[in-house]
Amino acid sequence: MKILCVAEKPSISKAVAKTLSADNTRTRKTKAKYIMNYDFKFNFPGYGLCDVTMTSVLGHITNVDFPPSFSWGKCPPGRLLEAPVLEIVSQKDVYGNIAQEARNANILMIWTDCDREGEFIGWEILQAARSTNTNLTADNVWRSQFSHLERTHVLQAAKNPVKLDVNAVKAVSCRMELDLRVGASFTRLLTDLFRKSTVVQLDKGSNLISYGTCQFPTLGFIVDRYNRVKNFVSEPFWFLCVDVKRDNQTVQFTWTEGHFFDRLYVLLLYQNCLKSDQGQVTNVIRKPTSNWRPLPLTTVELQKDCARIFKMSSKDALDAAEKLYNKGFLSYPRTETDQFPATMDLKELVQKQTQDSRWGQYSQSLLDGQFKQPRGGNRDDKAHPPIHPVNYVNTSSLDNDKQKKVYEYVVRRFLACCSEDAKGEQTTVTLQWGDENFTANGLTVIARNYLDIYPYRKWESSKQLPKFDQGEVIKINGGRMKDGKTSPPSHMTEPELIALMDVNGIGTDATIAEHIHKIITRGYVVKIKQRGSEFIIPSELGMGLIEGFDRIEFENISLSKPFLRKRLENSLQDIVDGRTTKEVVLSEVIQLYRQAFVQSAQNGTTLIQACKEIIEANKS
DNA sequence: GCAAGGTC
Structure with missing residues (x-):
């Protein structure tokens, strides 16, 4: 039996081949840059000892486009909403390698990432394989399910493959077609x-x-x-507060009611308090x-943090992480x-960091007993583990400043994940004056724990609160009514934008940075510096388009x-879940966009x- | 020449 295995990217095919073959492969180069074919033997349940070739693609190998008769200028843009759509082989060498290797394969096993796009790429691989070998059918095409490259997990995946998820394939093809039709028609119209x-x-x-x-x-x-920044109108507000002097220290007690925009109301409460010149510590x-x-x-967290800490654009952060991944330093x-x-x-990954001069000692302390299993969030893409260091590199040997920062950040983040939470003691004193309550807080950090390795987060002891006793009566001479005014929001920062895109489902971990970059190159927005911080604001064109x-x-x-x-x-x-079909979604959404297109054109x-x-308003 | 999604 001959089995052809195909992964989504070279790093996966290399790692899976190494595991399945017990590090015993023959490597062949291909016409396609970056892609290797690995030959070895493996015992697949039901098929026995097989000759295996493991290779990969580089993401999608086909794309959708319109026939030449619908190219720019050859038809009214609105026609693109219903024009025929062709599938085009966009990566000929990669496609060719699959077609060549599939010729004498009895079985095809797809090892793409276990997400929606991966399912579609698997289907593309199947088309490439079937172009030379039509014996490959539903009966002998399998899809392995894995979410990381740990050895037993990979072996488990090899032995328990499933079928390609046709619904997921349809969902992706639906997205591709819609994005193309809507993007191309409106782009030509606007241009x-x-x-x-x-x-x-x-x-x-x-x-x-x-x-x-x-x-x-x-x-x-x-x-x-x-x-919102431009149209912001500041509003005055009023609030109460109490200062208490004790042990040569002034303790500020904050009103539990916050503040109100009605001066008379606050004044009334204040006058009520003033009836008494004494307060009581109630708690x-x-x-x-x-x-x-x-x-x-996650990718989004990496980008948000690199923007916040290093003022790095999300694209630069992802590019640096990608380079470090290709060099084998990061996952x-x-x-x-x-x-x-x-x-x-x-722990094995922590061990690799013990040789570093700055965080080696800390890593060793984790191995010596301080290690904690990381907390888990609630996100799982079922395709990749969180970003972590896979190998040690001395950052001074990296020639790129951004890569140095990103590597150090990922390592420190990883070590922090494997550490104990920081521990402290919080003191809250509640003071009642009249009918109003005020509180003062004090924090004492007792054990810094992960903070020692993670300088990107601050949590420090406040000034020690003087001693207050429950029930104690205090003479009030620092009770005041104060005013303030609301301050405008700041312009959009890149981390905020990434967070907004993330929660609203705009783009993916892999594309969010590209979308931001694209609207910059289109001249819709610009980055500006204000008081040392970077913000993104719209250009006149960008504002005009939205307006x-x-x-x-x-x-x-x-x-x-x-x-x-x-x-x-x-x-x-x-x-994907089978509640509707690609055809229904396509016709519904196209219908919506067609109306919008007609109205835009009119x-x-x-x-x-x-x-x-x-533009006029900005001149004046 | 247009999109967004993979990946290098």
Whole structure:
């Protein structure tokens, strides 16, 4: 029996081949750069000892596009919503390698990532294999299920394969077709529209006004925040507070009611308090408190933290992590999983870090008994473990500054995950004055634990509170009514934008950074520096596009908000779960976009006018 | 030339 195994990327085929063959493979080069074919023997249940070839693709090997007769300028853009769509082999060498290796295979086993896209890539691999070997059918094509590369897990996956999930394949094909139709039709419409007008200079920048189902909601978030900052009106508020002097220290007690926007109301309460010049300590509570160690690292968390700590763009952070992954220092950097598999040997990974001059000693202390199994979050993409260091590298031997920072961050994060929470004691003193309650807090950090290795988070003891006794009566001479005013939100930062995209289902762990980068190159938004911090604000063009689309009154749809993409995400899940079909979802969503397209085409002047007004307003 | 999704 000959079995052809195909993974989604070279690192997986290499690792799986090594495990299944007990490190005994023959390696052949292929025409495709980065891709190797590994030959070895393995005993598959039901098939006996087989000749195995293990290889991989590099993500998708086909793409969708329109026939040449529907290319730019050859048809009205609106036609693209129903034009035929072709599948095109986009990676000929990779496709060719699969076709060649499949010729004499009796069985095909697909080892792509266990997520939706992986299922589709598996289907693409099957098409490539069937192009030379039509004997490969539902009966002899298998799909192995694995979520990490730990040895027993991989062996288990090899011995218990399942069938390709046809529903998941359909869901992805639905997404691909929709993104293409909507993206291409609106991009051509907008580009043609703006080229005819002279409002915006199109020759600088990317020369295109693109529309994408992820690009525009992303732009929408930034414009929305910008407008909220610009239109912010500060509001005054009033509140009560009490200062108590004791042991040469002034303790500030904070009102448990917060603040109110009604001055008279607060004044009334204040006058009520003033009837008495004494307050009473009604409660003194000392209780242990913890500061939790971080969760295992996902891509989105990595990007948010690198933006916050190192002021690194999300794209730079992911690029650096990817380079470190390709050099074998970090695990796969695109993951949504924030829990380690219970079977994974984490201590072995800690052991590799003991040689470092800065965190080696700490790593050793974990191995000497301080090690804690990491906390687990509630996300699991079923395809990759959290990001962690797989091998040690001395950061001074890395030539790239960003890679140094990212590697150190991932290692420290990992060690922090494997540590004890920080422990402290919190003291809360409650003071009653009149009918109002006020509290003062004190924190004493007792054991820093993970904080010692994780400088990216601050948790420090406050000034020690003087002693207060429960029931004690205090003379009040520091009770006051104060005022303040609400302050405007700040402009959008990159970590905030990533978080917004993440919770709204805009893009994936692998693409969020690209979408942000894309709307920058399109000239829709710019990064600015203000008081040492970096913010993303919209350009006049970006604001005009969102404002224009918001002025057109679409039915049941907004082209600038995230709801439609989120709804599509739900519909795709319904296809996977068999509650609906690709055809139903396609026709429903296309119908929505067709209405929006017609209205956009009719209201082109509204779009242009919105841009014009914003440019004019900025001049004055 | 357009999208978003994989991966290098």
